[in-house]
Amino acid sequence: MAELLQRIDLVGLLAATLVTATPLTLAALGGMMCERSGVVNIALEGIMLTGAFVGYAVAFTTHNLWLGVLAAMIAGTGIAAIHAVLSISLLVDQIVSGTVMNILAVGITGVFYRNFIEQATVAGPGTLPHWNVPLLSQIPVIGPIFFQNQFVTYAMLVLIVVVHFVLFRTRWGLRTRACGEHPRAAETAGINVYFVRYVNVIASGALGGLGGAYFSLQQIGNFLPNVTGGRGFIALAAMIVGKWTPLGAFLASLLFAGSDAVGSRLQIYGVHLPIQFLGMLPYVVTIVVVAGALGRAVAPAAVGRPYRKS
Amino acid sequence: MDLDVSWGEVHALLGENGAGKSTLMNVVYGLVRPDSGEIMVDGNRVEIGSPLDAIRLGIGMVHQHFMLIPPLTVAENIILGQEGEFARGLIDVERAGAAVRKLSSDYGLAVDPRAKVEGLSVGVQQRVEILKALYKGARILILDEPTAVLTPQEVEGLFRIVRSLTDEGKAVIFITHKLAEVMAVADRITVMRQGKVVDTRKPAEASLAELARMMVGRPVLLRVERKPARPGAALLRVEGLVVHDDRRQVAVDGVDLAVRAGEIVGVAGVEGNGQDELVEAIVGLRRLQAGRVVFDDRDVSRKSTRERLHAGISYIPADRHRLGIVLELPVSDNLVLDHYGQPPFARWVVRQLKAVRTYAQRLIKAFDIRAAGPDQLVSALSGGNQQKVVVARELSTKPRVLIAAQPTRGVDVGSIEFIHQQIVSQRDAGLAVLLVSSELDEVLSLADRVAVMYRGRIVSVLEGEQIERERIGLLMAGVA
Numbered sequence: 001m002a003e004l005l006q007r008i009d010l011v012g013l014l015a016a017t018l019v020t021a022t023p024l025t026l027a028a029l030g031g032m033m034c035e036r037s038g039v040v041n042i043a044l045e046g047i048m049l050t051g052a053f054v055g056y057a058v059a060f061t062t063h064n065l066w067l068g069v070l071a072a073m074i075a076g077t078g079i080a081a082i083h084a085v086l087s088i089s090l091l092v093d094q095i096v097s098g099t100v101m102n103i104l105a106v107g108i109t110g111v112f113y114r115n116f117i118e119q120a121t122v123a124g125p126g127t128l129p130h131w132n133v134p135l136l137s138q139i140p141v142i143g144p145i146f147f148q149n150q151f152v153t154y155a156m157l158v159l160i161v162v163v164h165f166v167l168f169r170t171r172w173g174l175r176t177r178a179c180g181e182h183p184r185a186a187e188t189a190g191i192n193v194y195f196v197r198y199v200n201v202i203a204s205g206a207l208g209g210l211g212g213a214y215f216s217l218q219q220i221g222n223f224l225p226n227v228t229g230g231r232g233f234i235a236l237a238a239m240i241v242g243k244w245t246p247l248g249a250f251l252a253s254l255l256f257a258g259s260d261a262v263g264s265r266l267q268i269y270g271v272h273l274p275i276q277f278l279g280m281l282p283y284v285v286t287i288v289v290v291a292g293a294l295g296r297a298v299a300p301a302a303v304g305r306p307y308r309k310s
Numbered sequence: 311m312d313l314d315v316s317w318g319e320v321h322a323l324l325g326e327n328g329a330g331k332s333t334l335m336n337v338v339y340g341l342v343r344p345d346s347g348e349i350m351v352d353g354n355r356v357e358i359g360s361p362l363d364a365i366r367l368g369i370g371m372v373h374q375h376f377m378l379i380p381p382l383t384v385a386e387n388i389i390l391g392q393e394g395e396f397a398r399g400l401i402d403v404e405r406a407g408a409a410v411r412k413l414s415s416d417y418g419l420a421v422d423p424r425a426k427v428e429g430l431s432v433g434v435q436q437r438v439e440i441l442k443a444l445y446k447g448a449r450i451l452i453l454d455e456p457t458a459v460l461t462p463q464e465v466e467g468l469f470r471i472v473r474s475l476t477d478e479g480k481a482v483i484f485i486t487h488k489l490a491e492v493m494a495v496a497d498r499i500t501v502m503r504q505g506k507v508v509d510t511r512k513p514a515e516a517s518l519a520e521l522a523r524m525m526v527g528r529p530v531l532l533r534v535e536r537k538p539a540r541p542g543a544a545l546l547r548v549e550g551l552v553v554h555d556d557r558r559q560v561a562v563d564g565v566d567l568a569v570r571a572g573e574i575v576g577v578a579g580v581e582g583n584g585q586d587e588l589v590e591a592i593v594g595l596r597r598l599q600a601g602r603v604v605f606d607d608r609d610v611s612r613k614s615t616r617e618r619l620h621a622g623i624s625y626i627p628a629d630r631h632r633l634g635i636v637l638e639l640p641v642s643d644n645l646v647l648d649h650y651g652q653p654p655f656a657r658w659v660v661r662q663l664k665a666v667r668t669y670a671q672r673l674i675k676a677f678d679i680r681a682a683g684p685d686q687l688v689s690a691l692s693g694g695n696q697q698k699v700v701v702a703r704e705l706s707t708k709p710r711v712l713i714a715a716q717p718t719r720g721v722d723v724g725s726i727e728f729i730h731q732q733i734v735s736q737r738d739a740g741l742a743v744l745l746v747s748s749e750l751d752e753v754l755s756l757a758d759r760v761a762v763m764y765r766g767r768i769v770s771v772l773e774g775e776q777i778e779r780e781r782i783g784l785l786m787a788g789v790a
Contacts, residue, residue: 171397178379178390185377188341189391189442190362301380309341 021257023211027235028249030207037200042098045232046105051212076209180300322496370448380428462783542571550601561587563766576757584766624709642670642684677702694725
């Protein structure tokens with residue numbers, strides 16, 4: 001038993017969990033901004049995928065990882081902007097519009113990947129550097145988990161706090177929540193519902209794009225087709241389980257990421273289970289948790305419904 | 311149409327549902343754009359393209375369906391949109407709350423700024439709405455059907471508030487379809503019908519009957535003629551009924567009630583005191599936590615809604631769009647909605663459309679439904695005629711019990727009169743009627759016995775001489 005515990009590197013496991021939770025949390029934060037204003041954003045999967053691709057392409061051509069991160073965010077806002085126009089102005093069903101964006105993202109990134117990246121023989125741009133926060137990274141346990149990370153993970157930690165304050169303590173957040181709960185009431189209070197929703201959807205694109213940069217620029221230093229592997233959807237589940245709050249979504253992301261990390265470690269520990277079953281773990285946990293282990297969550301009342309002025 | 315309102319007056323806008331009162335006021339508040347015409351404030355022509363323009367001009371509106379955001383606090387709802395000094399950077403909850411508290415004590419409208427709106431009673435929510443308008447600097451306050459959800463005592467409180475506002479020189483536009491109210495509160499009354507102004511009068515220069523005639527366009531009976539009830543045996547009984555609402559809170563808390571053949575039992579109460587859940591439990595749309603529903607001495611608690619309807623219970627639901635009709639279907643299909651699969655409307659699995667049409671034509675005539683024909687879509691009918699479709703269907707299946715929830719909501723005075731007459735004549739023929747209405751006038755004019763519901767319980771059942779407006783009002787408020 002003691003030997004087993006020693007073999008299970010708990011700190012390493014937690015550190016891996018935090019890293020794996022990074023794209024989930026970022027996309028969940030994006031989905032939250034969006035849904036709190038009343039727009040469902042299932043396009044997050046496609047937004048992340050596009051971000052991952054564009055970020056890699058730009059970093060590859062410019063040899064600058066930071067430009068890549070920026071480009072990933074811009075690409076995310078681009079996809080989100082199309083989703084915004086379709087679902088807010090053209091009143092297209094938000095699920096349909098989001099699905100279209102996801103299909104579009106898979107197609108476009110796939111085509112460019114085959115014609116551009118697959119044939120490249122030059123070395124890729126590498127991954128974002130690890131940066132140990134002075135002093136803090138020396139703290140036992142806490143240090144290796146939180147303060148020896150790469151850029152996107154640090155950004156996620158900061159953004160959890162930022163999104164929390166924006167949503168619950170600022171004028172913008174108050175207006176956003178009003179638009180998501182009762183857009184007509186918001187309009188009678190003198191708020192431009194369309195403007196609020198546009199800005200939030202586009203902001204969710206930037207957050208999702210940053211989450212996409214995690215895959216190509218932080219984790220593997222390359223782009224592969226469908227590299228996001230449904231994480232955008234798991235992020236939406238994390239948002240729901242976290243009851244549309246940043247901290248809740250972060251904790252839910254940690255849960256899903258933790259099951260992922262455990263799954264991959266079980267292989268290392270030599271547990272004799274088919275690899276496919278271990279890979280299924282995060283998805284199974286998602287289903288079980290979303291299906292009600294944590295009680296019913298209440299969505300913003302007007303989410304998913306296009307707003308139409310009379 | 312033309313309308314002028316002076317500072318310091320209560321100007322009532324009286325008209326039936328669909329007469330254009332609310333549309334007119336939505337134009338003034340910038341929610342609907344006018345096709346032509348102009349709006350002047352203080353003699354200056356103004357453009358009102360959005361609610362923000364209206365707010366800047368000092369126009370405030372309390373909508374019939376409150377424009378409050380339930381999960382937000384009172385203070386958040388009030389400052390929303392005009393957060394100004396309280397939201398430089400982060401919102402200063404403390405200072406915003408203090409400002410709301412000051413405003414509420416200035417006007418005698420007590421509210422707790424930190425309470426969440428979803429937990430407040432409708433009367434308090436209305437206060438929040440008025441404070442919201444005042445916070446935004448309203449000098450002209452539009453109240454759209456403000457008394458629809460209030461008890462008689464709360465209505466009096468509202469009238470006092472309205473008076474104190476006009477004493478300060480503010481103008482109040484009071485939209486209503488209730489005649490007695492305009493007499494009590496208005497300085498001038500403008501009557502609208504079909505989008506046009508009929509006339510403007512002072513209350514002293516008009517009688518109730520005259521106003522009603524102007525509203526409807528023909529003389530109306532304000533009270534239905536009815537003979538005393540001759541009740542028979544109890545046909546519908548509920549015993550010890552306990553029902554939850556959608557949030558799994560107890561909504562009906564141990565109700566016992568019996569309705570006899572040939573009588574109308576009215577259930578009075580402020581909306582949201584368990585009436586909806588009671589009705590849904592009786593017709594089988596909501597699960598019972600305890601107790602039972604007995605129809606004609608048979609326990610039907612475990613029967614499906616379809617079995618209960620076919621056994622002889624008819625149901626006029628409160629929300630006709632959600633439960634009463636299918637908007638996308640023609641009038642004919644809506645008239646056979648609960649027995650389309652039975653002969654003569656179907657043979658084996660094949661619908662007999664001819665029989666349906668003939669039947670529909672007969673009901674359209676008998677119930678005076680203003681439709682182009684049986685094939686017209688129900689969505690094309692006015693609210694009053696849609697309701698007549700529901701009433702016609704439910705009263706034509708030879709029911710023994712009728713559950714009528716808000717049977718005349720959103721219906722014009724002319725149709726109300728007709729629907730009331732139909733219910734009373736069926737009662738005389740032996741129908742047992744359970745009438746649930748938040749319009750006290752409706753209960754008073756139809757019911758032989760009145761059960762008052764408060765917080766999920768029947769607090770009192772009144773008969774004959776005991777049925778008085780004041781007394782019921784106190785019971786509805788839970789004070790007596």
